Amino acid sequence: MTPQRVTLITLGVKDLARSRAFYEALGWRAAQAQEGVVFFQMLGTVLGLFGLDALAEDQGRPGAKLGTGAATLAQNFPTEAEVDAAWTAALEAGATPLKRPEKVFWGGYSGYYADPDGHVWELAMNPFWPLSPDGSLKLPGAGG
Structure with a gap:
């Protein structure tokens, strides 16, 4: 049986710096950042921002056009x-x-x-x- 929970939500973004700046302008603070990805700790969940091309590759779909x-x-x-x-x-x-x-x-x-x-x-x-x-x-x- 799979647990009924979501621990990480990852959003594919066109411009990581722009998206990070948007969420930080909301008052959110990045908890971790590494090349190509930024993570925001939320209440019991993490929100990740990941470049679209890198996310497609991570999903095993290099070159896919993600929406x-x-x-x-x-x-x-x-x-x-x-x-x-x-x-x-x-x-x-x-x-x-x-x-x-x-x-x-x-x-x-x-x-x-x-x-x-x-x-x-x-x-x-x-x-x-x-x-x-x-x-x-x-x-x-x-x-x-």
Whole structure:
């Protein structure tokens, strides 16, 4: 049986220095960097930035043209004001706005932006998913 967890998310990027600068402009700090890759320690997970060509080679697909895929990364916040502050910080760091934060049909508040490589991030406040004091999320009724 495979454990139900994600320990590392790696984003393929066109320009590693530009992408690193974007995430650092959000206030994130690189925990490790080596040639061609940068790692940011998050709460229980690591975010990696890896050059597109090097990532394709690492995957055993040298020369493959990698895209951003149909995925959304998300950050949840305890208040709408914190969503708005994170939205503003992302735009100031160079994000492309996709959908300004607003009240949404499911009862929460959310918006979307894309990082310099087109990776989509959702910023949300979900009143049905309270966050732990450290900002971690555990779904109501979820075990373990």
